[in-house]
Amino acid sequence: MSQLHVICRIGDSEYAIPADEVFQMENFTVATPVPGAPSYVTGLIQVRQKIIPVLDARKRFGLPEIPVTGESRVVVLKLSERLVGLVVDSAREVQNISPEIFKAPPEIIARQSEGFVKAVANFKERIIMLLDTLKIVGEEFEHAK
């Protein structure tokens, strides 16, 4: 288990995703919409000749929609051989964060964030929340099933 995390920004907060769960990073410009999909499913994109679904992290977190910028990126998650893209406001760095500094989130946050935040770390004076990618994507999988 590597300590490398991809740091991304959604809204005004920074989140960490373990590099092990990341298949690839991509720039995000546009996705092909899918009819009948839930509102947080932006659509479909192509990554390495594979068509994968893309979720909108903002929508997923209940944040207001913003237009796509040059900063917008897709973190392609690899969850048990499935590739799912998560559109974040920005993702420009990777950091080695030791798992010891990750602490369990306060109760209220854990409840309010529907379990998306697994842990919280104070990394170099930055508050970084560790995302539970399975929780974020999981429902989609549930729906898909």
Place this chain on the structure above:
Amino acid sequence: MQNEIEYKNIMNSTEEIMKSLARTANQALSVEEAIQKISESGNESAAAGEQMRAAIESVASSVEETGASIQELAKSQQQVAETTKDTLRGMEAMASGLQEMTASVATVKKDAELLSSSSEKTAATLEETARSIKSVNVNASDLAAASQQLTSAATQTAVSVADISKRGEASAATIEEVAVTIQQMAKGITRLSADAESSAVQVLNLSNGVIQGITALEGVSKDATEMASAVEQTAASAEEMSRSSKMISAQAKELEVSVESAVSAVTEIAASVEEVAATAEKNASVVDSNAAAIEQFSRSVQAVAQSTEQIANLSAETVTATTQLERANSRITTLVEGARKTADEVTATTREGGLTVAKSISGLTSIREAITESSNVIKDMGKRAEDIGDIVQTINMIADRTNLLSLNASIEAARAGEHGRGFAVVAEEIRALADRAAAASADIAKIIKGLQSTAREAMVTANEGVKAAAEGGKFAADAELALSAILKGAESVTSSVRDIERANAEQVQAVKSVTSATHKVSEEGRQVARVTKEQLTTSQLLAKGTSELRTMARQTKEATSEQAKALRDVVRSHGLLKQNAEKVLRAVGEQASVSSQLATASLQMRKLTAQTSSAMGEQTKKLSDLVSIAKDVTQSAQRTTQGLVEQTKGAVEVAKAMEDARKESIATSRAVTEQAKAAKEIESSSREVNRLSNEVRRATEEQAKAAVDLAREGEEVRKISRQTAKAISEQTVAMATISSDAAKQTISMQKVARATSEQTETSKELATVMNDIRGRAREITTVTTQLIKGVSKVANSAGAIANDIAKVRLSNVEQAEGLTKVIAALSPDNQAH
């Protein structure tokens, strides 16, 4: 039965109530739902409102900033507006001043035209005056010539008179000579008297001899006595006859002579009386005509006196008028001098203003050029910035890509585990570099954005600056145009003022000459008046004398006519006398017959006479004695003759002297004739002088009239020149206002420039603030659309609620009705049955 029915009724109503209550419940449910919906949407809208509030707050703060900067802007704009107003006011004042000046210049022009026309009139009048003065001059020179002629004639007269006096002296000498000769003659005559004494003695001797002769004659006397007796008879009869005839003839002769002489005398007298009468008549008529002529003369002299008096008065008036004219002219000269100075000053000031305006025009042009240049530079800069922006974007893109690649590399390296560690480090470094590049490019992009907006603002400002400079240039060009027009006007004013000055100087000279001429004329007129007065008194005296003469002539005529009448009577009485003379002649015829008797008696007497002759022989002898005595007498007579010869000689000398005297007198008469001729010439000259003086008078009258016109024209000229002076002073004031306004304008323009620079700065700030506002406004817009959506939902829900509530009300009403029926059914009245 009744109760059954009632019960049914109650049941029915109760059922109805139940139904309606159920319905109410349902509706209440739906209401609840609707309200739930409302609350939901209300929540939504509240959230949106919250967001909006935040956005609006930020908007408010930025708006506040904007407000502050806008206030500043407003302040500076106000300043600009004030200065612009000042400028406008100055411009307006200048325009009004210019208008005033134009008006006053127009009046000046009009006045100058009037002045020129009146000056022309004056010139014409002066020309007339000059002409009349010339004619006066000519007349005066003629007068002088006539006077010269008169003088020369007088000189001639004097010479001839001197000649006469000389000749009188000569004649006196001759007369002295005559006196001397006469003395000599007296001496001769004394001698002659002595001779005459001796001749008297000898005559005594002769008388003695004669006495002897008388004794010899005594014999004769005897015969003679006989003869005497015969002769006595004859003599007696002859005596008788002769007495009567003598008497008669004497009477007749006397008578005839007297008659003839009387007749001739009377005829002569009559003729002369007739002549006298005719002459008297002629005289009377001549005197009459003379008197008439003299009266006319006196009248004309009186008229002349009056006119000369008038001339004197008029020329005196002319003198005063011309003096006034002279004074007015000098005043005009000073005024015109002032006007010229003012116009020169105006011209100079206008030139200065023109120079200033030209400078400002060139300055504005250079400003515009500089602004255009800077705007071009800014445009260029903007373009470059855009280029840079493009490059930066590319850099950014590359950095982004690099970042992505480095991230992916890091992930791959992590996946590779220990083997990928070095690779991970390189990837991390690459990422760091890419991030730095991205940050730098972002900074650059920000800077470029700011630069571009600044460049855009600068462009706008530059364009405004160019526009303002162009407007300023236009205003300055207008000002220059106006100033050049002013300059032209001022120059024309100066030239016209110079013309006026020149004309006035000529006028002054002309007036001076007129004044001096008029003085002379006045003097001459006074002299003429004096002389005419004298003439008048003389003519009055003459008239008096003439009237006396006329009365005398009339009396003479009357007396002469009486004389003529008396003479006619005399002539008639002389006719009677002639008849008497004829009677006398008849008597003389009778006497002739008596005379024939006397002839016979005379024959006898002849005989006796023969005897007497012989006696006479003796007598002759005696007479020879007498001859000798007579010889003595002759001798003494010869002596006497000698004395008389001497006397004759003296007389011849006297005659000669007298001849000389005669000659002298002839010469004298000739000289006198010459004198008369000279006097005639004098007379004719004086007549000419008279005529000339008449002409002079007429000319002077014309002159007086012309001088009056001149005075009137001078008055008008003075009035006009006063108006000119006033207009020019107004002009000066207007020009001063213009210059002060121009100075104000300059100051205002400076203020405008300062305020504009301030404005520029403020505007820059405003622009940035406005950019912020724009961003905020966008946010507000999005929020507001959401809000609108929520609110519309709320509105829909509210409509549903309203519907439901209406239904509830209706069912409630039904409920109420049902309940009323129940109450009625359950009333005690019904229960009683």
